[in-house]
Amino acid sequence: xxxxxxxxxxxxxxxxxxxxxxxxxxxxxxxxxxxxxxxxxxxxxxxxxxxxxxxxxxxxxxxxxxxxxxxxxxxxxxxxxxxxxxxxxxxxxxxxxxxxxxxxxxxxxxxxxxxxxxxxxxxxxxxxxxxxxxxxxxxxxxxxxxxxxxxxxxxxxxxxxxxxxxxxxxxxxxxxxxxxxxxxxxxxxxxxxxxxxxxxxxxxxxxxxxxxx
Amino acid sequence: xxxxxxxxxxxxxxxxxxxxxxxxxxxxxxxxxxxxxxxxxxxxxxxxxxxxxxxxxxxxxxxxxxxxxxxxxxxxxxxxxxxxxxxxxxxxxxxxxxxxxxxxxxxxxxxxxxxxxxxxxxxxxxxxxxxxxxxxxxxxxxxxxxxxxxxxxxxxxxxxxxxxxxxxxxxxxxxxxxxxxxxxxxxxxxxxxxxxxxxxxxxxxxxxxxxxx
DNA sequence: CCATGTGAAGGTATTCACAGCC
DNA sequence: GGCTGTGAATACCTTCACATGG
Numbered sequence: 001x002x003x004x005x006x007x008x009x010x011x012x013x014x015x016x017x018x019x020x021x022x023x024x025x026x027x028x029x030x031x032x033x034x035x036x037x038x039x040x041x042x043x044x045x046x047x048x049x050x051x052x053x054x055x056x057x058x059x060x061x062x063x064x065x066x067x068x069x070x071x072x073x074x075x076x077x078x079x080x081x082x083x084x085x086x087x088x089x090x091x092x093x094x095x096x097x098x099x100x101x102x103x104x105x106x107x108x109x110x111x112x113x114x115x116x117x118x119x120x121x122x123x124x125x126x127x128x129x130x131x132x133x134x135x136x137x138x139x140x141x142x143x144x145x146x147x148x149x150x151x152x153x154x155x156x157x158x159x160x161x162x163x164x165x166x167x168x169x170x171x172x173x174x175x176x177x178x179x180x181x182x183x184x185x186x187x188x189x190x191x192x193x194x195x196x197x198x199x200x201x202x203x204x205x206x207x208x209x210x211x212x213x
Numbered sequence: 214x215x216x217x218x219x220x221x222x223x224x225x226x227x228x229x230x231x232x233x234x235x236x237x238x239x240x241x242x243x244x245x246x247x248x249x250x251x252x253x254x255x256x257x258x259x260x261x262x263x264x265x266x267x268x269x270x271x272x273x274x275x276x277x278x279x280x281x282x283x284x285x286x287x288x289x290x291x292x293x294x295x296x297x298x299x300x301x302x303x304x305x306x307x308x309x310x311x312x313x314x315x316x317x318x319x320x321x322x323x324x325x326x327x328x329x330x331x332x333x334x335x336x337x338x339x340x341x342x343x344x345x346x347x348x349x350x351x352x353x354x355x356x357x358x359x360x361x362x363x364x365x366x367x368x369x370x371x372x373x374x375x376x377x378x379x380x381x382x383x384x385x386x387x388x389x390x391x392x393x394x395x396x397x398x399x400x401x402x403x404x405x406x407x408x409x410x411x412x413x414x415x416x417x418x419x420x421x422x423x424x425x426x
Numbered sequence: 427c428c429a430t431g432t433g434a435a436g437g438t439a440t441t442c443a444c445a446g447c448c
Numbered sequence: 449g450g451c452t453g454t455g456a457a458t459a460c461c462t463t464c465a466c467a468t469g470g
Contacts, residue, residue, distance in 0.1 A: 009461060011415050015408040019390060033429060042392035045429095046463065053431050061430045062470045079414040086410065093310035100306045103390055103407035147413060170417040173410050177232060177316055179255035187416035191409050194316035195228040196402055197299065197386050200360060201292040202224050203400035204383040222439060246451065258451095259441065266453055274452045275448040 006077070010051040014074050015107065016041050017048065021071045022106060033064035080108050087113040087145045087169075089160050090152035091121055091131050094175060098149060099127045113145060117156075134163070141168035150174045161188070219290070223264040227287050228320065229254050230261065234284045235319060246277035293321050300326040300358045300382075302373050303365035304334055304344050307388060311362060312340045326358060330369075347373070354381035363387040374401070 020041040024032050034052075038045040052058055055077050058070045075081050086104075088095055088111050099111060115134045116122060124131050137160075140148075148169045152160050157176035164172060165182055174180060174190045182188050233254040237245050247265075251258040265271055268290050271283045288294050299317075301308055301324050312324060328347045329335060337344050350373075353361075361382045365373050370389035377385060378395055387393060387403045395401050 007461065011412050015411040040392070049431060059430050060470065062428045064429065078411060079417065079419070080411060082419065083414040083417065093313045097306035097310045101406070104410060107407060107411035109410055146417060149410065171413040173413060179253070185418060187413060189409055189413055191406065193314070193404065194320060196404050197317060197322055197362065198228040198291060198293060198320035199224050200384040200386060200400060200402055201296040202290070204292065204296065204359060205398065206292070206295065220439060262453060272452050273448065275450050277451065
């Protein structure tokens with residue numbers, strides 16, 4: 001256990017491990033070896049051990065990892081024990097899908113507020129959340145919501161981010177396909193779905209090159 | 214121009230450059246410098262030049278890049294000139310949002326088929342696409358669709374992938390939060406939205422550590 | 427004997443600095 | 449003078465091999 005800075009790539013993989021641990025826990029297991037976890041999540045065993053070594057000794061040689069304890073350790077490292085409430089801005093097609101998506105629960109995350117500019121939508125209740133006017137984003141600070149999801153059109157993304165930052169939001173998951181400027185202390189992760197699809201063809205063999213396999 | 218293998222990270226950034234070039238083209242520009250493009254997409258100028266150097270000489274020293282020519286070059290490298298039709302499997306909340314999403318057009322990609330198991334949905338037309346029975350995925354080969362988006366529940370993801378592979382699909386963008394097995398020649402990119410949100414808190418300063426800036 | 431944790435080696439990507447060209 | 453393309457240096461991440469401990 002050395003408490004080095006945790007590599008970004010390790011941080012990216014930690015949620016995968018957490019997911020795998022949940023599955024094993026559901027099956028009633030109490031302990032799991034790095035090899036078994038590796039098989040279930042599709043990462044190499046040494047990679048898992050190396051990743052975990054950056055922030056604590058969780059395993060017992062000859063036995064493996066206590067699932068419950070390791071899951072708690074990863075959650076604490078990812079700060080998922082402290083931050084659990086998120087706001088959504090932009091209740092269009094994608095935003096609605098995110099509101100309905102049950103997958104955030106796995107990580108203890110909850111969308112507890114939703115905003116839109118459309119007067120038609122404001123006041124409506126979607127999945128138990130009342131849609132509020134975007135102008136009310138400034139109430140996030142007193143509601144202690146520091147995590148936000150941006151699912152607005154590209155043109156509205158920057159101004160949305162500005163108001164979120166002003167409201168004390170510290171982390172933003174952005175679905176708008178554009179560059180966003182924010183103070184360095186604010187972490188912005190942009191997830192551009194079309195871009196992911198666009199890089200797929202590069203890895204696909206051309207029809208002419210069938211002989212390859 | 215050296216025609217080395219293109220690094221994965223470079224492939225990941227190419228669609229960003231493409232997006233930036235579109236914007237400049239819309240503004241009527243004909244040429245753009247790496248520095249200008251860098252400012253507009255949020256990547257360093259030397260990174261852009263290095264990335265582009267892996268697959269061709271597009272720039273003119275003292276002038277910059279011809280936007281039209283560079284865009285064509287990137288599209289060709291990403292094989293976006295050859296592959297343009299995609300199928301969607303799973304027309305739930307997320308799937309519907311993807312069907313309605315106009316952003317794929319930017320990369321010349323089109324969703325031209327949609328599948329679901331729900332008898333209630335089969336036959337319905339969403340955004341001009343008729344939803345077909347998942348059993349008909351095997352027709353993709355003769356329709357020359359080799360790109361697919363998987364937006365089904367986790368439990369159905371693996372069997373969906375199996376049928377897509379059997380139908381000759383070569384590239385898959387998967388939204389289900391699970392490991393998928395597929396032949397090595399098939400490229401699978403998994404995009405786990407909840408996981409992206411889950412790694413955000415790690416980068417957010419704790420409330421107690423306000424002093425940090 | 428079995429599985430973890432970690433130095434060390436190897437590989438990949440980023441960053442720099444500048445030669446070369448318009 | 450301005451901007452590209454690229455070798456070289458640096459930083460980062462992955463992979464290996466094994467010492468260590470239950």
